[in-house]
Amino acid sequence: MIFRLILASALAALSSPAFAQDDLHAPWGEILDAYLSRGPDGVNRFDYAKLRETPADRQTLESYIAALEATDPDSLAPDARYAFWANLYNAATVRLIVDEAPERSIRQIRPHPFAIGPWGMELVTVDGEALSLDDIEHAILREEYEAALVHYAVNCASIGCPNLQPEPWRAETLQADLEAAAREYVNHPRGVSVTGDGLVVSRIYRWYREDFGGSEAGVIEHLLRFAEPGLNEEIRANPQITGHEYDWSLNRPVNEPE
Structure with a gap:
C-alpha cells in the first residue's frame, strides 16, 4: 500500500507540465551515487548486495523504472529519447541482478535451459509493449542511433562491459558523454x-x-x-x-x- 501511494505521487509529479526531463532521471542518479564506485582496476563496480538489503532504495529503483514505463518516449526529443532508453536498460539490468542474485555472472539468469542469459526476458513495459533488454538495445537504440556508441551506453553488469557511468545519461551532454565513455573503454586493457x-x-x-x-x-x-x-x-x-x-x-x- 505504501509503495502504491509513493508511486502514485511520483507519477503525478511526472504529469506536471513543470516537470523537467532531467528530474525524471534524478532517482537513478541517487542510486548510482549510493551504490556505484570506482574499482582500483578502473572498472566501475555496483554494490548489488547492499542495494538488495536496502528496501527504501529498492523502492526508489522500482518507482524510477515505473516512472519511465509511464513516459511516452516518442514525445521526447531524439537525445532525450536516447537517454531514456539507455537509462532504462541500465536500471532494469541492475534491478534484475538485485532480484535474481546470481553468484558469479548475469549469464546464470536463464529463462529456459537453452538461453545464454536474460537478455530475451521481458523486463519492462513501455507504451503498452513488453520489452526485453535485447529489444531496447538492438531493436531501438542500435536501429535509431550511431550503433557503435550504443555499446558504451548500456551495461550488462559484467567486468568486460564498458563501465556503468556514475551519472545518468542526459540529453544536454549526451554526445560528449558517449564519446568520453568510448575513450575510457578503448584506453582500458579490457578494450x-x-x-x-x-x-x-x-x-x-x-x-x-x-x-x-x-x-x-x-x-x-x-x-x-x-x-x-x-x-x-x-x-x-x-x-x-x-x-x-x-x-x-x-x-x-x-x-x-x-
Whole structure:
C-alpha cells in the first residue's frame, strides 16, 4: 500500500507540465551515487548486495523504472529519447541482478535451459509493449542511433562491459558523454591490449563488428578514433587484431565475497 501511494505521487509529479526531463532521471542518479564506485582496476563496480538489503532504495529503483514505463518516449526529443532508453536498460539490468542474485555472472539468469542469459526476458513495459533488454538495445537504440556508441551506453553488469557511468545519461551532454565513455573503454586493457604480436581487443568488437565498419579495418579505425596518443601510436605500429577477450564476472565490489 505504501509503495502504491509513493508511486502514485511520483507519477503525478511526472504529469506536471513543470516537470523537467532531467528530474525524471534524478532517482537513478541517487542510486548510482549510493551504490556505484570506482574499482582500483578502473572498472566501475555496483554494490548489488547492499542495494538488495536496502528496501527504501529498492523502492526508489522500482518507482524510477515505473516512472519511465509511464513516459511516452516518442514525445521526447531524439537525445532525450536516447537517454531514456539507455537509462532504462541500465536500471532494469541492475534491478534484475538485485532480484535474481546470481553468484558469479548475469549469464546464470536463464529463462529456459537453452538461453545464454536474460537478455530475451521481458523486463519492462513501455507504451503498452513488453520489452526485453535485447529489444531496447538492438531493436531501438542500435536501429535509431550511431550503433557503435550504443555499446558504451548500456551495461550488462559484467567486468568486460564498458563501465556503468556514475551519472545518468542526459540529453544536454549526451554526445560528449558517449564519446568520453568510448575513450575510457578503448584506453582500458579490457578494450584494447597491445602485445608483441598485435592487439587483443574486447569481444564486443567481434560480436558487433557490423557496428564498427564491418571489418577488422573498421574496428581499427574506430579504436584509433578514441585511443589516446600513446595507444594510438601503438595501434598504428601494428594494426592487427590477434585475439578477443571478455570477462563475464559480475561488476560487483572487489571485496564482496562470492
